Amino acid sequence: MVMVKVVINGMEVEARDGETILGLARRFGIEIPTLCYYEGFSNGSCRVCVVEVNGRLMPSCITRVSEGMKIETESPRAREARLTILKLLLKNHVHRSREERDRCVLCGYAVRYGLEQAPIISDERLDDTHPAIVFNPSACVMCRKCVIACTMDQNNDIIAVIGRGSGTRIGFDLDVPMGKSDCVSCGACVDACPTGALMEKDWAPADKVVETTCPYCGTGCTVEYGVKDGRVVWARGGYGPANEGKLCIKGKFGFHYINSPERLTKPLVRKPGVPKGPLNDRDIHEVFMEVSWDEALNIVASRIKEIISKYGPASIGGIMSDRSTNESLYAFQKFMRCAIGSDNIDQSATLCHEPSAWSLATQLGFGAATNPIRDILNARTILVVGSNINETHPVIASYVKRAAKQGSHLVVVNPMHTELARYAEYEINLRPGTDVVLFSAMAKYILDMGWYDEDFIGKFTEGFEEWRRSLEPFTLDFAERVTGVPADIIRQVARLYALEKPSMILWTLGITEHENGTENVSSLINLALLTGNVGKPGSGLMPLRGQNNVQGGADMGCAPGRLPGYQPITDAEVRRRFEELWRCKLPSFVGFRSTEMIEMARRGLIKAMIIV
Ligand code: SF4
Ligand code: SF4
Ligand code: FES
Known part of the structure; x- marks a missing residue:
């Protein structure tokens, strides 16, 4: 990599040839305000990131460093220019609600630079035709980040700049309301919009942000959840290697199940005398009763022991979801093989791919x-x-x-x-x-x-x-x-x-x-x-792949006949090594796959299944 010498805020540093001034500044912990900057794409429309370079004012997010540059990010000229730009942007900037203004980066800068924040006025031009997103044109500052998000990053090609001169504005498809467009609800425009002009309908401020992996498909997108009082209130794309900030409709808007009152939070045991069968319209509490974890584990352990002593360990099967972590998948296959003594262990990898x-x-x-x-x-x-x-x-x-x-x-x-x-x-x-x-x-x-x-x-x-x-x-x-x-x-x-x-x-x-x-x-x-x-x-x-950790499920050995790392359970030497490591006796036969387990249960050979 070719390096060049530059001076930034009086500090002589080595810069990567071709990196932007903004990138360099961020690497050295120097903050430059930005509005239209979109990681990985060139925009440069707002000029909020202006800095002084060898006496000239330049937008730092699109200007590449070169040998001998003297960069001042907070010189009086740079600050004055930035202030003027902020004032101009704020001139025609109106919010419809406090929530919208609270997440507006521009209004945040207004406070920082001692300017008036945008007023809050309701606007009849508000476009709330989309089921999950609301568009407030009055808050839009034409930074074009949503256009980049939709047409260059997500490549859904719904948002465009339409009109000319002072009539320039953001539009959807052939200038139809957002809800009538072919928008696929990926939410990238919402995540990108720095002003809240494009915003989730049910957005609420969060106390903390938790980064995790999206629970849906095998892409493995990094997702950030906003959490308030223990409830997820919004989701946005995190900058992971698989998605680089993007999500799809599932990751962006499909998180409400996390807060569902129907989620089980306590162990349930079937009430005595209630026959097995579909719930139909019955309340779950008519069929099951809540018990403590100790009670539940004791019941399960004693029933499993009973079945093993009567029918042998091969009468027990285990299936785990590929939406589990590697650690859980590893622990589950080890539990099935060591504690139960059965190789009837599977997940979805042996079905789909x-x-x-x-x-x-x-x-x-x-x-x-x-x-x-x-x-x-x-x-x-x-x-x-x-x-x-x-x-x-x-x-x-x-x-x-x-x-x-x-x-x-x-x-x-x-x-x-x-x-x-x-x-x-x-x-x-x-x-x-x-x-x-x-x-x-x-x-x-x-x-x-x-x-x-x-x-x-x-x-x-x-x-x-x-x-x-x-x-x-x-x-x-x-x-x-x-x-x-x-x-x-x-x-x-x-x-x-x-x-x-x-x-x-x-x-x-x-x-x-x-x-x-x-x-x-x-x-x-x-x-x-x-x-x-x-x-x-x-x-x-x-x-x-279909599930977010289907690869991990297979890698961790959650599959019949395959120990972690795809090592064959039928190989005596492989078994010996695992037995030494896990200090248990492993089954030497290849167990049933999930589809076979169901068939074997129908034939009465599988007596119990543990489904996680
Ligand atoms: S939600 Fe996605 S598809 Fe719809 S307008 Fe925004 S970026 Fe485009
Ligand atoms: S809607 Fe938001 S992201 Fe799009 S141009 Fe307006 S301010 Fe920028
Ligand atoms: S953030 Fe650099 S020009 Fe807008």
Whole structure:
């Protein structure tokens, strides 16, 4: 990294060549006020961050450092210029409520710089047509952060600047009320807006902010919850590596279940004589009674002991949610194997993406995605297969859409039309269940054209000639007949994938939850290996997982036959090491999967299940 010498507030420091003055100042703990600054994107519309550089006034968030700069962040000229800008911004700035003003960064600066805060006046232009967001145009200072959030970061393309001159304003779609637009309620504009002009309808100030991981899909977004009196009152995107501040509708607005009065807070035990069955309309307290933790644990422990002594440990099964932490998952599988003595332990990884985990582990050595999410932006060609990621993984979709907008080739392969296809160069609506034929035909065509990566194949693969021979039947004509995809399209997409590198493949359950799910995934892995599209930035294989810790569930050994780190329970040496470590006797058989446990319960072989 090239470093340059600059002086900031009289301090001589080394700066990274190309970093902004704002970035440098923040690294050295110097605060510069900002309003329109949006991490990762260039904006520079408000000028609140003005500083003096070698006698000239410059916006610090978009000015890059260079050798010999003398920067003054609080010189009289910089302060005066900032004050003038703040006064101008405050001139046409009106809030509708105290809550809105309380979260306004501009009004916060007004207080700090000894200026009058904006008045609170109700406004008939208020747009409250959206179910979760309210837009107050009177509080808007046209900083354009919402436009960046919506069109460049989330790539939902709903918000735009419309009008001209003094009539310039923020609008939605073709200038319709927000609630009538195609807004997908990701809330990015709300999180970005520094004035509260765009705000959650039910926002309330919080006492503290807690950072955690979003409880929904496998993207693993960092989320910050505002908490007041022990209740979550709002959510916003945290700056984690998977989401860089973004959330989707689920993470942003789907947190109210946390405060639900229906959540269980005390152990419940079925009342004597009440038969098992659905609750229907009955109140839960008609069926269960509250007991203390000691009572509940004693009842469960004695019943489990009784069942084990009568039917053996294999009559007990355990299923844990993949929305649990690694620590809980690890502890649960250890409990099932050590305390109960049963390997009937499972979570959802063995259902949804098991074909992905299995094929990736078999062919690449580890059953996980090969790249960080942000690396999607480095791919020249992206294949999205069997997925509706705009709905299932909207934050990942935002990276795919951004890459496509920046010029990457996007190919969407799915029997049904999905929204993502709007950004695609090719939308391939193949016949359901014909994926292997399509990808094998692509592989054969790449081989026939000599577009494969011989060096990569020689160094990192085995069984190549045998596999090559197995592809003989997969001619383009055959593939067209079976898949319904014109041969010419298969040709063009194969060319893109093989030659417009680096290429990346993303997939979800559209190809894994099939009888031939493993073969589907394997045919994608083969394509990547054939063209050397693994192990380099922008190339790779990305199964997109359903629950936020489904990967952790598998890694921690919450799966039949697999101890932590995918170590086989059937291997006597592996068992010996774990037994020594855990000081217990482990089962040596492979237990049932969750689906098998249900069937075994139906047959009377599983007598009790612990579901966490
Ligand atoms: S909520 Fe999301 S999609 Fe809707 S306008 Fe805001 S940024 Fe755009
Ligand atoms: S709505 Fe908020 S983020 Fe958008 S331009 Fe106005 S002040 Fe800026
Ligand atoms: S924060 Fe730098 S120009 Fe607005």
